[in-house]
Amino acid sequence: MNYAGVELGGTKCVAILGRGPAEVLARETVPTTTPDETLASLAAVLRKWRSGEGYDALGIASFGPVDLDRNSPRFGHIASTPKPGWAGADVLGELQSAAEVPAAFDTDVNGAALAEMRWGSGRRFDDFAYITVGTGVGVGLIVNGSPTRGFAHCELGHIRVPRLPGDPFAGSCPFHGDCVEGLAAGPSLVARVGSDGVERLAADDPVWESVAWAIAQLCHTIVCAAAPKAIAIGGGVVERQPHLLDRVQRMLVDSLAGYMQLPEGAYVRPPELGADAGPLGAIALAMTARP
Numbered sequence: 001m002n003y004a005g006v007e008l009g010g011t012k013c014v015a016i017l018g019r020g021p022a023e024v025l026a027r028e029t030v031p032t033t034t035p036d037e038t039l040a041s042l043a044a045v046l047r048k049w050r051s052g053e054g055y056d057a058l059g060i061a062s063f064g065p066v067d068l069d070r071n072s073p074r075f076g077h078i079a080s081t082p083k084p085g086w087a088g089a090d091v092l093g094e095l096q097s098a099a100e101v102p103a104a105f106d107t108d109v110n111g112a113a114l115a116e117m118r119w120g121s122g123r124r125f126d127d128f129a130y131i132t133v134g135t136g137v138g139v140g141l142i143v144n145g146s147p148t149r150g151f152a153h154c155e156l157g158h159i160r161v162p163r164l165p166g167d168p169f170a171g172s173c174p175f176h177g178d179c180v181e182g183l184a185a186g187p188s189l190v191a192r193v194g195s196d197g198v199e200r201l202a203a204d205d206p207v208w209e210s211v212a213w214a215i216a217q218l219c220h221t222i223v224c225a226a227a228p229k230a231i232a233i234g235g236g237v238v239e240r241q242p243h244l245l246d247r248v249q250r251m252l253v254d255s256l257a258g259y260m261q262l263p264e265g266a267y268v269r270p271p272e273l274g275a276d277a278g279p280l281g282a283i284a285l286a287m288t289a290r291p
Contacts, residue, residue: 001290002055005282006042006095007108008062010083010135013038014279015045017055021119021273021280025053035078035089043098050099058103059285061111061278062091064138068106068153076105079152082174104289108132110147111281112271113140116232118284120272125229129222130271131157132278133215134235137181140281143226157181161217164210183214186237203243211237212244216251219268223252223260230263234271245270 002025007014011032018024026049030041049055065079076092096103113122113130122128122142130140137157141148148154158179163169171178172191182188189198192207201207219231238244249268256262271277 001057002053003057003059003283003286004046004049004055004099004101005059005061005279005286006046007111007278007282008032008038008060008091009108009278010063013042014282015042015049016279016283017049017053018283020283021276027279034085039089039091039094043094046095046098050101055099055101055286057101057286057290058096058099059111059282059287059289060092060095060103060105061108061282061285062105063136064107064153065155066091066105066107066153068149069151102289104285106147106285107138107140107153108278108281109138109140110142110153111140111285112234112273112277113142113147113232113281114284114288115273115277115280116271117142118287119280120277121232121269122230127226127228129226129228129231130277131215131218131231131233132235133184133233133237135186137185137215137218137235139218139222141222141226141228143228148226156218156222157185159218159221161214161221164213167210167213169210180214180218184211184237189237203241208241208244208247212247212251215244216248216255219248219252220255223256223262227260230266231268232271232277233268234274234277238270239275242270 005016013030015028017026067074078086078089092105116122126145128142132138139156171182172188173182
């Protein structure tokens with residue numbers, strides 16, 4: 001079978017056609033502007049592929065928050081979001097109408113987690129977590145093989161954590177101030193040192209201790225809540241500063257203080273799929289719509 005996937009991101013969207021990492025048949029990138037423009041462009045790509053190579057199912061991995069309650073009249077819509085114009089956008093309805101095939105819809109981080117479990121650093125695991133640290137901080141949390149569900153999807157990037165002792169930064173999240181996203185995401189770095197200063201930060205700059213600390217506190221919460229077999233951390237901030245992974249692992253062990261013993265080896269690890277975890281997450285979701 002061929003599968004079509006769409007990953008919706010804050011600055012760009014990626015449409016992908018294929019069967020997995022080794023069989024990507026086509027890929028197109030669309031800038032994220034207004035919902036009308038962006039969804040129309042993505043729908044045009046899906047219609048083009050439908051009349052060409054063809055595909056059997058569609059997966060949509062979207063930035064959030066999104067409505068994942070199948071009993072809700074707003075299932076498949078963007079929920080409250082600081083992204084101008086996108087609150088209430090009917091992502092699933094617009095794209096499935098163009099695709100005319102069964103579709104699966106979830107968050108971008110849940111999709112990335114499922115992709116890593118199928119083809120990457122989470123292989124052989126039923127319990128796994130994927131964290132992205134970029135423009136925001138998101139967590140895909142998979143328990144017993146399925147993304148966690150409740151009245152909404154998890155938003156662990158917005159938990160409030162204690163700041164590193166001595167760090168006076170108040171945080172940049174417009175909702176929660178010094179939540180993990182407000183302390184560790186890209187915009188928080190810009191708020192700390194300025195847009196020109198981020199690229200000049202050395203690996204031993206003290207700011208990275210504060211960033212690693214916030215991510216380690218997030219990992220502490222995930223371990224205590226769900227005890228996944230491993231945690232993969234990706235996203236632009238960590239990809240550009242890979243030294244953060246070792247710091248986070250060390251701080252996580254110190255934070256647990258012997259109360260819980262992590263599995264041996266690199267418990268905190270990079271995603272094997274790298275930047276492709278997101279787009280391939282949409283393919284992984286499509287496979288759940290028609291396995």
